[in-house]
Amino acid sequence: MIDDLCDGPSEEGIAIAMFYCDFRDQREQTATNIVGAILKQLVVRGEVLEHVQEAFKKAKKEVGGRGLRLPDMVQMLKQAIATLPRVFICIDALDECIPQHLLGLLVSLEDSLHESPGTRIFLTGRPQVHTEIEKRFTGSVIVPISPKVHDIERYLEKKLEMDTESDAMSDTLRADILRVIPQKISGMCVAESLVLISFIILH
């Protein structure tokens, strides 16, 4: 999706920032750090935007180099966004954030969105974070994602092409795999199905 945005028609002044939440990094993925990671992607255009440079210099002068707080970060994000006509922010796997950080992140995004009609936000997550998103962004559009038979077929074909033990494969087996698995999978969670597929291919 991100690559698609990048491959789109050339247009000046569009920026994309993305972030992948990961439960393995939950402790470090605080709202402040996530907003910071997004901001990092929007502030360098040849050189770092001036307002960020200034804030950095100021923070450095303070004893102990005070760390950034969320409101400071959001303020800098808003200023960075204001310099761009169009900004796409994409955040994956919101449910992998600790609830408290997720809340901080959504509130910050809501706040940044208020003043910038040129911003689009793309979020993914398990259905349980839906309520929180709706609360923050009225009018947000929800697209339910479920495995598509076509995607599964394509995935299988690619995996079969890459099979290192192709001698063990016959045309009949191949045809059976491509016929049976996509049918069986509908309604099943893809993670489970991919394990199943890998198992079949490897054994």
Next chain:
Amino acid sequence: MDNAAYRHSISIGNNNVYSNNVTNSHNNTVNVKNIIADENPEIMKWLSPLDSRGRHHDVRTDRMDGVGNWLLETSEFREWRSYEGGADKAVLFCSGNPGVGKTYLR
């Protein structure tokens, strides 16, 4: 390579630069204008210890062309992307259970 860090942010628009980056480096940047190498690692570190580049590279490498393309054809995505819905439709949320392929949507 390190001083090429953080170049990935920037604007959409120059497809030539984009493909060069993809083919010959592990910058794996999303898209890039040809900008000066980053002089500000200290500021970047101050802003956040987190970095999306590594993960995006992994996702990019693992994903398969064509898988998840259906999303791009939906009216929801098109409206969101083209700003047709206005400010009210600024947020698009893809909801699904673990492993359905949200990360790899294209």
